[in-house]
Amino acid sequence: GIQVEQSPPDLILQEGANSTLRCNFSDSVNNLQWFHQNPWGQLINLFYIPSGTKQNGRLSATTVATERYSLLYISSSQTTDSGVYFCAVGINKFYFGSGTKLNVKP
């Protein structure tokens, strides 16, 4: 299967700080999504981004498919951004990374 590596595994931020999360994957894919899992376990889609750049409020994402990586940018972080961020890639099925656990402190 496709290997998905996310970094960093853990991240602690002060409220208001910016951060960049990275997702590397081992093979060509036609689908890439970023999810946020809140402390209660709910996974929420953030971006569908197999290539290019997208922005949604304080979040943006960039995928460079030819180099097999994607970046998730969080600006002006808030405590509600805390949780685990997952990258999922695939063609016929999704492969998930181990996630980046983010803790935003007030």
Place this chain on the structure above:
Amino acid sequence: ETGVTQTPRHLVMGMTNKKSLKCEQHLGHNAMYWYKQSAKKPLELMFVYNFKEQTENNSVPSRFSPECPNSSHLFLHLHTLQPEDSALYLCASSQVPGARRDTQYFGPGTRLTVL
């Protein structure tokens, strides 16, 4: 609210019990999935159903038995589980699996504890 619901949200069962997890999607999707999320592990795909037909079984032990009576409902029947099966079980749906623009929507999960 993602349009995918799961019940129960929490379940504690003994190793000899039989129980079922239920998932329902209100999005008009044709594909449904079961995932297992254990502590400190990536999400593991268990089963995929496409138009009610099982298209993927990721080497899941037979003590987990899925059922998909229609495109909106998915069940996971559990029997003679082991303590290591304790995990968060997540259901997801999408329009069609493997499609280039396929986006998965997840339910809130069932937190399962096997004693």
